[in-house]
Amino acid sequence: MYIAGVGIISPLGSGPAATQEALRANRSAIRPLDLFTVGHGKPLPVGQVDGLNEPSPLPRTHQLAYIAAMQAMSVCDRPPDAIILGTTTGGILTTEQLLREKVTDKESYRYHGLASVAEYIAGEFGCKGPALVVSTACSSGAVAIALARQMLLCGKAATVLVGGVDCLCRLTYFGFHSLQLVDQQGCRPLDRDRHGMAVAEGAAMLLLTTQKPARPLAELLGAGLSCDAYHPAAPHPEGRGALMAMQAALADAGLNPADIDYINLHGTGTPENDLAEAKAVNTLFAAPPPLSSIKGATGHSLAASGAIEAVVSTIAVSADILPANTGCRHPDPILGLLPLAGPISQRITAVLSNSFGFGGNNGSLAITRPDSFSPAASPSQFLTGLAIHGCSCFTGAGDTAATMALLAQGAPVSGLADLETIARNLPPRLIRRLKRLSRMTLSLAAGAVANSGLDDKPASVFMGTGWGALSETYDFLTALADSGDQFASPTDFVGSVHNGPAGQVAIMFGATGANITSSGGDFSFEQALLAADLLLADTGGKALVLGADEGHHVLAPLFDPSIAPHAALADGGGAFFLSRKREGAACLAHLPFYQSRTTEGCIDLLLESLGGAPTLKDRYALLLAGIPAAAREEGERQLAGFLKKSGLEVPVVRYREFTGEFASASAVAAVMAVSYLIKGKVPGKLVAGEDITLTGNTGSILVLGLGCSLSAMVFSRP
């Protein structure tokens, strides 16, 4: 798998050439923030990108992503098959300002969501395939690249534009400050006097191809993911997860530790991170190769950092340079590592690049000189769907049983899930710091595992959420603004990250495998299912796939285009405990189709992916249609087109009429499908007719996602 093109914009400059020059000069770009006002006190040192167009109709994150994407795509004259972006901030910098100005016009918030970054890039570059967003805090960029690698290996795409992006904003600037993780004197990774990170911004993109381009820059030979399952914000003290991620990347690449000639460390400059990472490196390498963290030069650009460092690793193998560990004057003897004091010109063949994040989320990448090693991983032949062993859901009606009972009466289940019901089975100590979304997610996870009746635990977690932890985000920003930018809650900051809930699930179950949170608006659950389908064979064992969103009285109506101002709120979600093993499974799930942008002829492609019109009639007994209110016209048009072309004459349930409007309503629809398959019948009142008996091959259920994107999930008997 080749790295055909790269793009990078960071505090060091724009473009691979400017970046290389800055690295050769061992220059640090960290300086006091001037992007926004910070109340009283001196601005903290940050990594800020100069030269963006301000003001712009687009948020800063979107602009940064576009610049990096333009550079990476300059080597290619056709759209990529798929786009995968790691981001945590989306349009939050703009949103922060709008909230302070008490703007209530929904249109102003249209670029808030993480999904909007990927959708924007997909639109600009004409990508018709999946446009996915990975949000695993500071490892997002690396995790996105690992997911892209798997998509290419499976043959689901031949070219993927992948990367990471984040912009400076009040949330991260004051958030990391409230955790006392910012070094007031600039960032000094691995130094004995290091005092923390410098929050930064930037973007980097890589064009990955399975076919060898004319001039490949490097190969992405392997990728490894893991989760500490230890603490929401602090790394495992022995670097357990870091070690697992590096080992997994080497195994995926078919390399030995001795093959690595340079390690690009995560090296944030916080005392705990650098110590944990050093322990992991010293455990894996008998004599560690040259290594450095570039965060003393760039700062820590959070979701972008994994991609920025993948591009820097690409520069290292293609331009023969090992970057310095800028900012470190006195290497900490306790770490037992000797970081590069200055840049070195040297021909190297293999780099390992580390990224770790909140939620204990870890990713490690092996990047090598083209054709230096024979790849270990061959295109695999899995992707045979997922075997569901247990499920659970929450809606305004309550838990799975309460929800299914109301639906069987043909009654709506919309509304806000009751918080007491949600927390009913969770230990008070475990959830005392958790707000609505995390509580709901933990409860869903526990419910799905219990429902399976298996004495087994998940190894990996895949979570989809359209809008993330709205309560924590709102509470953090409100307290900050109300105190004149002086006081912010560290607990809310840690809880505000999109992958907070999935990190909590990992801690609860000790799930140390891949842990991915996706955010794709109304298709967030579908993105999580896609990620699970791509990665499950890699991680083995069982997994949890979840989708959940919370109804927040202020933010939900502002952000979600389908929630009308002052409308009654609805929320909830669904969870599945699954594996690849069909034996004893309750039912099977597939995601045969997912296209982020609807195009002419996309209904034909959808039909084709389902095996063509003739097979449809013989297979399906029910169609659950997901049409978000904001895309009702388009969704109804697509549905009518699909029914006409397929000739399918089965009851159609527009499930949002029952669940209410929230981004991950499709997770509840999926639980409905599984529940009906287990019971062997669909309640007649749901379809305003007779009970539908589900038997054999003819009793499958199709769940379509319609509107701005198009997706199909298929649920069938094993």
Place this chain on the structure above:
Amino acid sequence: MSTLIEELKVKIIDILNLQDVSPENFDENAQLVGGPLGIDSIDVLEMVVMVEKDYGVIINSQEVGEKVFYSLTSLAGYIEKGKSGSAS
């Protein structure tokens, strides 16, 4: 001092959401951080914010923090000292 301790008990139970603790059974001399209440580093930082916001006393180093947050009594003592220090 005892009034301050009682006040802190209520505040800490509230901001850390210690549902199974009441001011009556909150032992002011017991180990606060890493003890039976499950209070960890994030909670300490949450209390740092509260102490600065409500009492104007700043705790900005881990070394100081470890001593200050040893127990409720040590925290109250530090706040008293800090307040009188800034007043003089």
